[in-house]
Amino acid sequence: MEKARRFADHVRHVTQIYENALETLSQEAQPMDAILIHSGTEGIYFGDDRHISFQAFGHFNHWIPVNRPDQMLLFQPGKKPTYFQVVPPDFWYDQTVVQEAWWADQYEIIRLEKPQEVMDHLPNTRRIVFLGENTKFAADMGLPAYLHNEKNLVNYLDYYRGMKTEYEVEELREANRMAVAGHKAAEQAFLNFGSERDIHLAFLNANHMLETDSPYTNIVGLDRHAAILHYQYKQRAKGDQSRVLLIDAGCVSNRYCSDITRTYMRKGGHAVFGELLKGVDVLELKLAEMVKEGMPYRQLHEAAHDGVLDLLLASEIVKGNRDELAENQRISKLFFPHGVGHLLGLQVHDVGGFFKDDHGALAPPPEEHRFLRLNREMKNGMVFTIEPGLYFIPMLLDPERESELGKSLNWSLIDALIPYGGIRIEDNIWLSENGPVNLTR
Numbered sequence: 001m002e003k004a005r006r007f008a009d010h011v012r013h014v015t016q017i018y019e020n021a022l023e024t025l026s027q028e029a030q031p032m033d034a035i036l037i038h039s040g041t042e043g044i045y046f047g048d049d050r051h052i053s054f055q056a057f058g059h060f061n062h063w064i065p066v067n068r069p070d071q072m073l074l075f076q077p078g079k080k081p082t083y084f085q086v087v088p089p090d091f092w093y094d095q096t097v098v099q100e101a102w103w104a105d106q107y108e109i110i111r112l113e114k115p116q117e118v119m120d121h122l123p124n125t126r127r128i129v130f131l132g133e134n135t136k137f138a139a140d141m142g143l144p145a146y147l148h149n150e151k152n153l154v155n156y157l158d159y160y161r162g163m164k165t166e167y168e169v170e171e172l173r174e175a176n177r178m179a180v181a182g183h184k185a186a187e188q189a190f191l192n193f194g195s196e197r198d199i200h201l202a203f204l205n206a207n208h209m210l211e212t213d214s215p216y217t218n219i220v221g222l223d224r225h226a227a228i229l230h231y232q233y234k235q236r237a238k239g240d241q242s243r244v245l246l247i248d249a250g251c252v253s254n255r256y257c258s259d260i261t262r263t264y265m266r267k268g269g270h271a272v273f274g275e276l277l278k279g280v281d282v283l284e285l286k287l288a289e290m291v292k293e294g295m296p297y298r299q300l301h302e303a304a305h306d307g308v309l310d311l312l313l314a315s316e317i318v319k320g321n322r323d324e325l326a327e328n329q330r331i332s333k334l335f336f337p338h339g340v341g342h343l344l345g346l347q348v349h350d351v352g353g354f355f356k357d358d359h360g361a362l363a364p365p366p367e368e369h370r371f372l373r374l375n376r377e378m379k380n381g382m383v384f385t386i387e388p389g390l391y392f393i394p395m396l397l398d399p400e401r402e403s404e405l406g407k408s409l410n411w412s413l414i415d416a417l418i419p420y421g422g423i424r425i426e427d428n429i430w431l432s433e434n435g436p437v438n439l440t441r
């Protein structure tokens with residue numbers, strides 16, 4: 001089976017990263033012999049007995065596609081990794097772990113009833129690193145505090161999560177295929193004058209999904225709501241007056257996420273908004289094609305700002321000298337106030353966006369682009385989003401109505417476009433050895 005072969009290759013690759021990490025860091029930082037990764041502990045709302053929807057720790061899911069609390073993976077160089085599958089006897093909840101041979105065959109599997117029983121199976125060394133949120137559990141087992149989430153190791157592992165294996169790319173492709181079907185259904189629901197809630201449910205229904213299956217809270221905004229970047233509600237009001245839909249929604253395949261945004265305008269809407277919509281789509285595709293190994297991702301972000309300014313000038317929302325207006329991107333930031341994308345993988349905003357190297361040297365975003373979540377040089381194997389936007393956000397625009405900068409803005413046109421909210425087009429891109437591949441289209 002092709003999937004089993006891909007997964008075996010993936011585990012070989014991850015094993016190599018872990019072996020290299022222990023070897024290198026044991027010399028340079030401190031001796032570490034083994035790594036125990038804990039998937040996490042199920043939380044309960046304060047003062048309640050209701051569980052918070054659980055999401056396993058990404059580094060656990062890098063090995064095992066099981067989204068369950070208290071599962072553990074033990075890594076020791078030169079040994080088959082051990083999966084401690086904790087299945088408590090419980091008549092309140094179904095604790096069964098669905099195990100499939102394509103991934104399970106890669107592990108030594110030890111079934112336990114309680115997480116604490118793992119102590120009987122740990123190697124005979126004190127230098128075991130614990131990776132996971134519940135460091136109290138680690139301390140209770142006697143694992144040394146100085147090796148809880150050992151920083152050098154976490155940096156190293158985060159850095160390499162950025163480059164995906166063939167298995168991971170296929171899962172990301174599948175998460176995209178599912179989400180594209182959802183987006184088609186959502187578009188139809190919009191065209192049929194559905195409410196935000198109808199559109200959201202149409203997206204979920206296309207894949208028979210529950211909300212807890214989503215990689216993030218769907219953003220489903222009609223009209224002005226499209227200008228709220230992470231708009232979180234879903235109104236019940238019918239969309240019979242609606243003109244624009246912005247939907248940012250994704251799916252998950254074996255814990256790998258897609259993150260896709262589409263914007264639609266109904267026929268008969270403002271012609272300038274229609275032009276901008278086409279323009280952002282063309283810009284997104286152009287940016288996706290620019291990506292090359294070695295290119296700083298920040299260059300794409302700068303190019304997105306140039307592209308947004310060009311669209312604003314072409315539509316005469318902005319008037320004046322292009323070079324002056326381009327300075328510091330003050331104009332384009334009013335209409336495009338977020339980063340152009342981020343790494344994508346086991347988390348929607350995947351780890352490792354700010355590293356210069358695998359030793360934890362940081363590459364934080366520059367002050368002028370502090371919302372940029374990816375500031376690395378692009379490397380083959382990376383999967384990331386490209387998501388330029390152009391919005392009419394009153395909170396950002398209003399302070400400029402009387403300002404010097406505001407003199408270059410066409411306020412009557414802006415006022416006519418504010419009810420249309422905004423535009424974002426977001427695809428998921430894999431930088432393959434043969435160049436960028438769009439996993440969404």
Ligand code: GLY
Nearest residue numbers: 216248259387426
């Ligand atoms: N869906 C959140 C984002 O696009 O980053």
Ligand code: MN
Nearest residue numbers: 248259260426
């Ligand atoms: Mn998104």
Ligand code: MN
Nearest residue numbers: 259385387426
């Ligand atoms: Mn995104």
